[in-house]
Amino acid sequence: MGLLSKIQDAFNRDKAPGKAASALEVDVHSHMLPGIDDGAKTLDDTLDMIERTSRFGIRKIITTPHIMYEFYRNTPDIIRQKLEFVQEAVKERGMDVELEAAAEYYLDDAFIQMVKNKEPLLTFGDNYVLIETNYIQSHPELLQVFFDLRIQGYKPVFAHPERYAYLLRNRAKETLEAYQRIYDSGALFQLNLMSFAGYYGPQIKNTAELLLKEGMIHMVGSDAHKVEHVRLINAMKQTKLFERITAADLLNNTL
Numbered sequence: 001m002g003l004l005s006k007i008q009d010a011f012n013r014d015k016a017p018g019k020a021a022s023a024l025e026v027d028v029h030s031h032m033l034p035g036i037d038d039g040a041k042t043l044d045d046t047l048d049m050i051e052r053t054s055r056f057g058i059r060k061i062i063t064t065p066h067i068m069y070e071f072y073r074n075t076p077d078i079i080r081q082k083l084e085f086v087q088e089a090v091k092e093r094g095m096d097v098e099l100e101a102a103a104e105y106y107l108d109d110a111f112i113q114m115v116k117n118k119e120p121l122l123t124f125g126d127n128y129v130l131i132e133t134n135y136i137q138s139h140p141e142l143l144q145v146f147f148d149l150r151i152q153g154y155k156p157v158f159a160h161p162e163r164y165a166y167l168l169r170n171r172a173k174e175t176l177e178a179y180q181r182i183y184d185s186g187a188l189f190q191l192n193l194m195s196f197a198g199y200y201g202p203q204i205k206n207t208a209e210l211l212l213k214e215g216m217i218h219m220v221g222s223d224a225h226k227v228e229h230v231r232l233i234n235a236m237k238q239t240k241l242f243e244r245i246t247a248a249d250l251l252n253n254t255l
């Protein structure tokens with residue numbers, strides 16, 4: 001990060017509400033609604049994931065089903081109905097966790113059209129919209145879409161930037177420059193706890209740690225699709241790395 005961005009960043013962050021430095025209370029990215037994407041399959045899976053997540057110390061789960069034209073044509077109505085169904089089950093079981101839903105929008109033609117048509121998008125927190133892209137190929141309209149969303153008053157959140165092969169270069173310095181271009185567009189960076197845990201391999205773990213070290217991280221999410229993912233994240237809780245992650249000035253606990 002350049003010196004000027006660092007100063008601007010520190011200034012902006014100073015105004016953010018305070019939070020406990022050692023805990024993570026809100027998960028902003030997961031696939032816990034049953035049967036509507038590649039996440040939880042049944043209500044039992046869902047409740048198991050929620051229960052284990054809350055045991056980790058999370059008080060609010062903002063779950064984010066995929067909206068991806070080719071595979072998961074979810075709509076706000078589908079997501080809201082599923083959310084209400086799960087909220088009811090959570091209440092019946094007396095589980096002490098708040099459940100909200102937004103979406104993880106995949107950057108495809110359908111999403112670009114949605115933005116052009118100014119269709120209302122599913123958001124969380126302070127008008128945040130979670131967006132992912134293809135892992136291998138960069139999308140020529142990424143920065144334009146972030147710009148258009150900001151014009152419309154949304155705050156784009158780039159889902160798991162550490163996972164995109166198209167941003168990696170041979171040298172760390174060049175990789176950072178590729179990230180810096182996106183960071184400077186004003187999109188917020190949401191990193192995956194599973195990346196830090198090494199779930200997607202050493203290269204993605206290293207990239208996540210590089211972004212953390214450079215302060216290019218605004219929030220973290222589990223991106224849990226199944227119970228095993230929650231277990232893996234829970235196992236991280238006592239690690240030094242988790243301490244470093246939560247010591248970063250994350251927006252999670254303000255949500």
Ligand SMILES: [Fe+2]
Pocket residue numbers: 029030031104223
């Ligand atoms: Fe996801």
